[in-house]
Amino acid sequence: MSESERSHLVQQLRDETPGASRVVHLNNAGCSLPPQAVIDAQVAYIQEESLIGGYEAADRFASSADEFYTYGAKVLGCAPEEIGLCQSATDAWRKILYALPLHEGSTIAFDESIYGGNLLALTDGRNRFGWQLQPIDLSESGAIDLSHLARVLQEGSVDLLAISHMPAQSGVRNPLGEIAQLAAKARCLTLVDACQSLGHAPIDLRKEGVDGLIFTGRKYLRGPRGTGGYFLRADVAADVVPLGPDIRVAEITDCDLGWQMRSDVPRLEHWERSWSGFVGAAAALKYLSNLDGDWIWARITSLAHLVVGALEPIRGVEVRRRTAEEGGIVVFDLPGRDLIDARDRLRALGVNVMFAGPQNAPIEMLRRSERGWLRVSVHYYNTAEDVARLAAAVADYLADETR
Ligand SMILES: Cc1ncc(COP(=O)(O)O)c(C=O)c1O
Helix, strand or coil, X not given: CCHHXXXXXXXXXXXXXXXHHCCEECECCCCCCCCHHXXXXXXXXXXXXXXHCHHHHHHHCHHHHHHHHHHHHHHHCCCHHHEEEECCHHHHHHHHHHHCCCCCCCEEEEECCCCHHHHHHHHHHHHHHCCEEEEECECCCCCEXXXXXXXXXXXXXXXXXXXXXXXXXXXXXXXXXXXXXXXXXXXXXXXXXXXXXXXXXXCCHHHHCCCEEEEECCCCCCCXXXXXXXXXXXXXXXXXXXXXXXXXXXXECCCCCCEEECCCCCCCCCCCXXXXXXXXXHHHHHHHHCCCXXXXXXXXXXXXXXXXXXXXXXXXXXXXXXXXXXXXXXXXXXXXXXHHHHHHHHHHCCEECEEECHHHCHHHXXXXXXXXXXXXXXXXXXXXXXXXXXXXXXXXXXXXCCC
16 A cells, blocks of 8 residues: 555544544543444434334344354454454453353463453452462563463463453553464364454464454444354364353253253344444444454554554653554653543543553552553554643643643
């Protein structure tokens, strides 16, 4: 793509994003601005529902909603039958964990950059079901220490490896293919948290060979809040038994309460769902499927480098950048300043960043005694002007001695 084609594409993506001209939105790892196609899909559904009834609208929109599976499969590189809908990444994570054939004494290995909500589910499983938890060290860069991982997998009988593709508080991208190969050698299942990476870094499950993966709608995918999903390899899905199946996946077959699990729908779904969210998430997956994943990654990483270059020279700012291999998440500290106050002040100036506290990655952040960070997360629709506005707003905040 030539330089002019690239800038034309960025302009088009901005034109298709109503919020992009109103705010400098650098909180895409929190919740991205949706494209018009997602907004239109949701609004059309809500209008229809209000006019003809919820069940009737769902029937009328069935084929748009089904695109959740077709485009989900397209962007992930799997079969539509291997995709399921959930309310969030956390919802998908728990449903998969509790449904896998794990029992008392089963060992789950996980990286120390794990998201707090995911860790709570593992801890709950340890307390409730007697799972053994085995943390995997991080290297200095914040990526998973592959040699420690290999040792743990060789030494013990790990049943499940639960890892972050891209942690919440750093844009480090862990190498899925290499990790899945190590896990396959040790004959353990691999579950990947791709909550921050879908729509950000390219994923191709045909190559990466993992068994399960979870994602959320609202982050880099640019879908609605309250939506998420998962991939489960077909042969793994056949062995999972949902904790508390509902009528979407099981049927009571006789008055003695015999039941039968259906095989024609994704195993972990529930019957009731936000249909406007469902069609919106389908529209977001379709939108993503029309873009080139390598281009997205290159665009986001180059913007992240601009962010680092713009923030580092400002006195009073400490940027944490640990490796050139990081994606669109850049975190920084303003020593001596209240980071929530700083976030609010930037927001008042029309620049959205997030405060990422220790619960984003409790083990890593508590071990390193990190109080939290201001997190900037760029998407492909951000521009060099957005980055300049961020730097000006941060400098402006620091210049105010009263804060
Ligand atoms: C790495 C990571 N995993 C999981 C989650 C949870 O996603 P959700 O809020 O959609 O459940 C988050 C949310 O910030 C996250 O950053």
